[in-house]
Amino acid sequence: MKHMRGRLAGVSVRASFGAGMWVGIALGLVVGAVIGALLAWFAGSMLGWQRDLAYTLGVARTLLPLGDQVGALRWISSSWYLVIPAVAIVVAIVAGMIGGLIGALLAAAYNRSPRHATVVVEIPDAELESATAAADADARSRRARSDIRSDHEADPAGSPIAPPSAD
Secondary structure, eight states: OEEEEEEOOOOOHHHHHHHHHHHHHHHHHHHHHHHHHHHHHHHHHHHHHHHHHHHHHOOOGGGSTTGGGHHHHHHHHHTHHHHHHHHHHHHHHHHHHHHHHHHHHHHHHHHHSSOOOEEEEEEOHHHHHHHHHHHHHHHHHHHHHHHHHHHHHHOTTOOSSOOOOOO
16 A cells, blocks of 8 residues: 545535535434424423413413414324424424535535645555556657647648658
């Protein structure tokens, strides 16, 4: 193995969007599940508070805070097993889009910046030999093309192939 040092010229915006989206989805599922659990707990607590307040004060439930929402609160409290995953998925989708956007913006900003990160790459010996052979072949072909260009510039007739000399 040979270690080569180089410069990271650019980062894929599409790949950064995808990576940011996955991170956002993962974090969004966790945060969304916590928010959904808190929502279900809050709905149950609100129902208990309204029941205690209505009994203590003798006031109709519709006159209490969130009294009109008793049906919705009761459904949220009793269907917690549906509410928690639904809230988690909605939050995960939103967080995934935001995470993807942040990842893409960071990649675009990195690609536009004049300073780039230095990277160290391990290259196996077999790949190093084939890469060296390919670089040598590329250098030979570049030299051959530059010879053709210099011959073309030297030929006043403009033909890329110089006529054989009469000597």
